[in-house]
Amino acid sequence: MPGHATLRATEYLARFLFLLAVVTIVACGEKATESTPTDGGTTPETLPVTFSQTGGGAVTIPSNALFLGVVDAGGINSNDALITRLTSPTGQNWLDDDYLSWVTYRSATVSGGIPYNENLQNLGGVWQIDGSAATEVFWKTAEGARLKVLFVLVSLPVGNDDPALRDIVERFKGIFTRNGMTVADVAYASMQSDDTYMDETDSNGDENLDGMERLFSVSGNFGPYGEYTPIFLVQSIGRGGDTLGIAGGIPGPMKQNTTGSGVVISTFGGDFEGLSDEDRRIMAETMAHELGHYLGLYHTTESDGGTFDPIGDTPECRSGNPTAGRCPDGGNLMFWAAGGSIEQATLTDNQRTVVRRSWYLRP
Numbered sequence: 001m002p003g004h005a006t007l008r009a010t011e012y013l014a015r016f017l018f019l020l021a022v023v024t025i026v027a028c029g030e031k032a033t034e035s036t037p038t039d040g041g042t043t044p045e046t047l048p049v050t051f052s053q054t055g056g057g058a059v060t061i062p063s064n065a066l067f068l069g070v071v072d073a074g075g076i077n078s079n080d081a082l083i084t085r086l087t088s089p090t091g092q093n094w095l096d097d098d099y100l101s102w103v104t105y106r107s108a109t110v111s112g113g114i115p116y117n118e119n120l121q122n123l124g125g126v127w128q129i130d131g132s133a134a135t136e137v138f139w140k141t142a143e144g145a146r147l148k149v150l151f152v153l154v155s156l157p158v159g160n161d162d163p164a165l166r167d168i169v170e171r172f173k174g175i176f177t178r179n180g181m182t183v184a185d186v187a188y189a190s191m192q193s194d195d196t197y198m199d200e201t202d203s204n205g206d207e208n209l210d211g212m213e214r215l216f217s218v219s220g221n222f223g224p225y226g227e228y229t230p231i232f233l234v235q236s237i238g239r240g241g242d243t244l245g246i247a248g249g250i251p252g253p254m255k256q257n258t259t260g261s262g263v264v265i266s267t268f269g270g271d272f273e274g275l276s277d278e279d280r281r282i283m284a285e286t287m288a289h290e291l292g293h294y295l296g297l298y299h300t301t302e303s304d305g306g307t308f309d310p311i312g313d314t315p316e317c318r319s320g321n322p323t324a325g326r327c328p329d330g331g332n333l334m335f336w337a338a339g340g341s342i343e344q345a346t347l348t349d350n351q352r353t354v355v356r357r358s359w360y361l362r363p
């Protein structure tokens with residue numbers, strides 16, 4: 001089973017190592033520290049279709065609910081978050097479910113969501129939900145087609161007005177457009193942190209790196225962006241530089257300022273202008289891919305060629321060497337590895353259904 005954090009490796013390690021070597025000589029420039037919204041206003045919308053309840057126990061979910069999420073959030077590097085009870089009105093124990101059982105693993109923050117596939121779930125009724133830390137329950141009663149995104153530039157050498165960064169963001173938005181959804185607003189913020197060179201330290205062993213936990217814990221500090229999905233842009237991830245991005249959960253928490261609240265994307269030093277056309281496309285696809293995890297999508301095929309997502313209409317690649325070029329799902333946004341020259345921007349109908357029902361998609 002994939003863990004609640006997942007990373008996207010590249011098949012083109014040598015090239016990215018080269019990029020990494022080049023960009024390490026770039027010095028940090030000046031950056032604004034305030035949040036800079038663009039493309040829209042700064043006032044949070046009223047969200048009549050979404051609800052949350054703090055504290056567990058008996059939670060009444062309305063009959064028209066399409067999504068049910070749980071978040072149990074502890075402190076940085078803590079191991080005190082886990083869900084201890086998640087029982088449906090019909091008595092089904094969802095902690096026995098393959099795609100939710102990991103919420104019982106001790107972690108700094110755990111988050112889970114139903115449904116994770118196209119199958120209709122009758123979610124209405126009284127659920128029994130408990131956790132070890134601060135448990136919150138979220139539900140939603142309407143599908144959405146609009147998504148808002150907050151990009152946080154972490155000690156990058158360029159500002160959010162960088163033309164090549166804006167080009168990559170436009171490509172990222174285009175991936176959602178072609179799949180029937182709209183990135184309705186993009187906001188930018190910046191911060192200074194040594195975690196822009198994110199090392200592989202994971203003190204509590206929950207697959208969220210210490211640097212991720214630190215960054216994600218401040219995701220809500222940049223302004224009124226509670227309904228925005230946070231994407232942190234850092235200079236590098238890991239020693240080898242071959243990690244393109246990591247998501248804080250599948251799905252990510254339905255709230256900001258937890259240790260899982262965001263996705264992190266390597267910008268290979270932030271030299272966006274120096275990226276080739278193909279690398280810009282891959283960076284845009286990686287942003288959308290990690291966001292796909294954050295919205296509840298698993299890899300169509302995992303790296304082992306024997307583990308697959310729970311979705312009915314995604315192709316499976318049963319292979320000892322599942323690379324994009326030899327797999328029927330190699331062009332899917334949620335394939336496990338980047339595809340190089342192969343574009344990866346499509347979602348199936350059922351994947352789109354999961355995303356539309358996820359917390360951050362709004363009507």
Ligand SMILES: [Ca+2]
Binds near residue numbers: 108205213
């Ligand atoms: Ca960790």
Ligand SMILES: [Ca+2]
Binds near residue numbers: 300309312314315
């Ligand atoms: Ca499938």
Ligand SMILES: [Zn+2]
Binds near residue numbers: 007008289290335336
């Ligand atoms: Zn992935």
